[in-house]
Amino acid sequence: MRNCDSKKLRPNLIPKTLVPENQETPIHLVSGDIISDKLFYRRNHFPYPSFTSSFYFLPIEGQVHISKVFSLQEIYSMPAKTIKVVLECSGDKRELFKPKVYGEQWGKGAISQGIWKGVSLKTLLQYTGLLDNAKEIVFEGYDNGRRPDSNKLYNFSRSLPIEKALDPDTIIAYEYNNHPISFKHGFPLRLIVPGWYAMASVKWIKKIIIIDKEFKGPFQDIDYVYYPNQENDNGKVPVTTINVNSTIQYPLNMQLLHSGVYEIKGIAWTGEGQITMVEISIDGGQTWNKCKLTSSFEKHSWIRWNYTWNALKKGEYTIKSKAADSKGNVQPLEPIWNRKGYGYNAIDHIKVKIE
Incomplete structure (x- = not known):
């Protein structure tokens, strides 16, 4: 059986911009369920923040009975929760939208x-x-700068509704893969919101504020909003839960292959429920076959899948993958186009040629 020898690969991040740093994971070239810190994609709106972590404290204020400032030592001493989580940028696969949309042109590796x-x-x-009047919880990060649409200085800030904030799996994280979170991924504290696109998982938390109204910061009310119309803002809705999705990791797109037996493999994920089925098509979507799910289900992580293909006939092939989840969501043939290019989850496809 032919396959890529992942043990010999030494992939690097794929750069999009350097200041602010935005780089994607070479998702087609990594194996396993755990992405190392060095290969974890990086998404920033501003240059990296500057603050003194040795004097770090986390204040919680606003609509609370008692305002409190927590030291890192206090937080470390509390009952810990460990969870495996897939984080996906809401702009993942943005470059695939047709017609094209403006914004960071992410490929398939912003996950x-x-x-x-x-x-x-x-x-x-x-x-x-x-x-009792608490409605939302705002998380303000230390990262700040000026937006293209304003000369005003903004900190990156996002809010969660109380219900999502109080989900036991919403955590203030201080470790990644059994090591302190690296600075580039939010050290010393980062919010992790499983099931939601990763803009919600605010890095470098500066403070937490409980408010009694709807938060209207620009990264909540302007960005990370689905705008279905090009001309106006009618019908806009916030970006929240991750859409059901899948990616073919091997073979690679436009790859030349010899005739033989190949293992088509990839990952599938969703924001709610669990992946229940992944199907593969070798003939451009005319017929579909079930894939084997090769990793066990965990609540907030992706599922690995594969399919054995007897590629004996020469020619060009369009291979497609389609995932479905336990909530009844199925990858659509076409994505729901939106002006800022969020939530792309159309059926994945690649082309290969058997020589």
């Missing part, structure tokens, strides 16, 4: 997965309490 350890936000909030 990574690993093991995060921290304290549940619900646990942390037990020390402050929430007032």
Whole structure:
């Protein structure tokens, strides 16, 4: 059986921009369920922040019974929660939209997965309490800068509704893959919001503010919003839950292959429920066959899959993958086009030629 020898590969991140740093994971060239820190994709709106971590404290204020400032030592001493989570940029696969949309032209690698350890936000909030009028929780990061549409200085800030914030799996993380989170991924504390696109997982948390109204920051109310119309903002809705999706990792797109037996493989993931089926088509979508799911189900992680292909006839082939989840979501033939290019999840496809 032919396959790529992943043990010999030494892939690097694929750069998009350097300041701010935006680089994607070479998702087609990595194996396993855990992405190393060095190969975890990087998404930033601003240059890396500057602050003194040795004097780091985390304040929680606003609509609480008791405002409190937590030291790192206090947070480390609380009951810890460890979860494997897939984080996907909402702009993942943006370059595939037709017609094209403006924004970082991500390929298929603005997605990574690993093991995060921290304290549940619900646990942390037990020390402050929430007032009855609390509606949303705002997370402000240390990263800041000027947006293209304004000369005003902004910190990257996002909010969560109370219900999502109090989900036991929403954590304030301080470790990744059994090591302290690296600076480039949010050291010393990063919010992890399983099931939501990764813009919600705010890095370098500066403070947490509980508010009694809807948060209207630009990274909540302007960016990370689905705009279905090119001409106006009618029908806009916020970007939240990850769409069901899949990616073919091998073979590579436009690869030349000799006739033989090949293992087509990839990953599939979803924001809610679990992946229940992945299908593959070798003939451009005319017929479909079930793939073998090769990794066990874990609540917030991707599923690995493969399919054995007897590629004996010469010619060009369009291979497609389609995932479905337990909530009844199925990858569509075409993505739902939106002006900012979020949430692409159309059936994945590649082309290969058997010589």
